[in-house]
Amino acid sequence: MLLARLLNRYLPFLHQLLEGIVLPGSNNSPYGHHNQVQVAVKRPGFEGYTDLARMSSSRVGHIDQSSAKQTPxxxxxxxxxxxxxVVLSGETKTRSDAGNLYLAPGSYQKLAKAFQAFQGKVPWHPNITEHYLGEEDPKMEAVRASPGEAILMHHQTVHGVGPNHSNTDRVNVYFRITASGRPDGLKTSYPKAMQEPLLETPLLQTLAGAE
Structure with a gap:
């Protein structure tokens, strides 16, 4: 509950962005991975899920999927x-090897285009970038953020974590937010939102249209 309080100041924005949200921890669905709230600590010496030299490749990244649904x-x-x-501590503002979050800009749109080939549910694959995008996989970049700053990204943005070669713990708290307006029967898996990335963010649709 104390961790959830970090979200309070952002609730008006998130409600406006998604036209209503399911509060993390209020139930076990539609997404129970990490109980919807995750404290991500990367201590000095953490070597990452892959070495820094390979972090630019989105093939070492992933999109979140509950462990029960990863196999087969x-x-x-x-x-x-x-x-x-929400970034709580770390040197990720000034360097890219401090346990930074890495993400592939535009990957959510590229995956959406690939997902449009399916009439129903989108099949999960662990090597999702390579499986769906092949040689068109985008590059990943380090997110530079200071303690107190917030990070927002679409569910299917390919991402990963690099090594922490700094002398400071990198601590982020992540909230997995779901729009409250999903149709019945599609709370857990909503293919249309994967095929149309702005579907659940009408505010962004309006802003994009204005440009």
Whole structure:
């Protein structure tokens, strides 16, 4: 509950962005991975899920999927709406090897185009970028953020974590946020939102249209 309080100041924005949200921890669905709230600590010496030299490749990244649905490959992909992170400590503002979050800009759009080939549920694959995008996989970049700053990204943005070669713990708290307006029967897996990335963020649709 104390961790959830970090979200309070951002609730008006998130409600406006998604036209209503399911509060993390209020139930076990539609996405129970990490109980919807995750404390991500990367201590000095953490070598990452892959070495820094390879972090630019989105093939070492992933999109979040509950552990129960990761095997076998081909299960319907479960999806929340957006990942919202709050940076609590670390040197990730000034360097890219301090346990930084890495993400592939535009990867959510590229995956959406690939997902449009499916009439129903989108099959999950652990090597999702390579499986769906092949040689068109985008590059990943380090997110530079200071303690107190927030990070917001679409569920299917390919991401990963690099090594922490700094002398400071990198601590982020992540909230997996789901729009409250999903149709019945599609709370856990909403393929249309995977195929149309702005579907659950009408505010962004309006802003994009204005440009």
């Amino acid at each position: 490959p081909g299960k319907p992909t479960s999806n929340y709406s957006v990942l919202f992170g």
